[in-house]
Amino acid sequence: MSLESQVKIFKWISIFEGVSFLVLLLIAMPLKYIWEAPEMVRIVGMAHGLLFVAYIFGALLLFRPLQWKVKTLLIVCLSSVLPLGPFYVEKKYL
Numbered sequence: 001m002s003l004e005s006q007v008k009i010f011k012w013i014s015i016f017e018g019v020s021f022l023v024l025l026l027i028a029m030p031l032k033y034i035w036e037a038p039e040m041v042r043i044v045g046m047a048h049g050l051l052f053v054a055y056i057f058g059a060l061l062l063f064r065p066l067q068w069k070v071k072t073l074l075i076v077c078l079s080s081v082l083p084l085g086p087f088y089v090e091k092k093y094l
Contacts, residue, residue, distance in 0.1 A: 003065050003066075006058075006061065006062060006065070007062065007066070007094055009058070010055075010058040010059070010061075010062055010094065011090050011094055013051060013054050013055050013058050014055060014058075014086040014087070014089060014090045014094070015086065015087070015090060016051050017048070017051040017052060017054070017055045017080065017086050018083075018084065018085070018086035018087050018090075020044060020047050020048040020051050021048055021083055021086075022083060022084075023044050023048075024041070024044045024045060024048050025083060027040065027044075028040040028041045028043075028044040028045070029041065052080060055080050055086065056077055056080060059073060059076045059077055059080075060073075066093075068093070072093060075089070075093075076089050076093060
């Protein structure tokens with residue numbers, strides 16, 4: 001697989017991971033704690049968890065081909081725990 005296609009896949013994973021985190025925080029969590037409807041947290045939480053793992057794995061795979069410094073890799077990985085972090089990484093580092 002070419003580096004270009006790997007970066008493109010990682011961009012999509014980054015976008016989906018960021019959106020799933022926002023949906024979890026802004027829709028699913030209020031549904032659970034305000035309206036006592038926890039079903040959405042299970043569904044969105046599982047999807048977000050899988051996307052989070054894929055995001056970290058993708059960052060590790062792109063570390064050497066993109067010649068990132070360790071600091072850049074840490075920024076990319078730590079950005080995954082911030083609500084808008086993956087969007088920042090997608091714009092700045094990819």
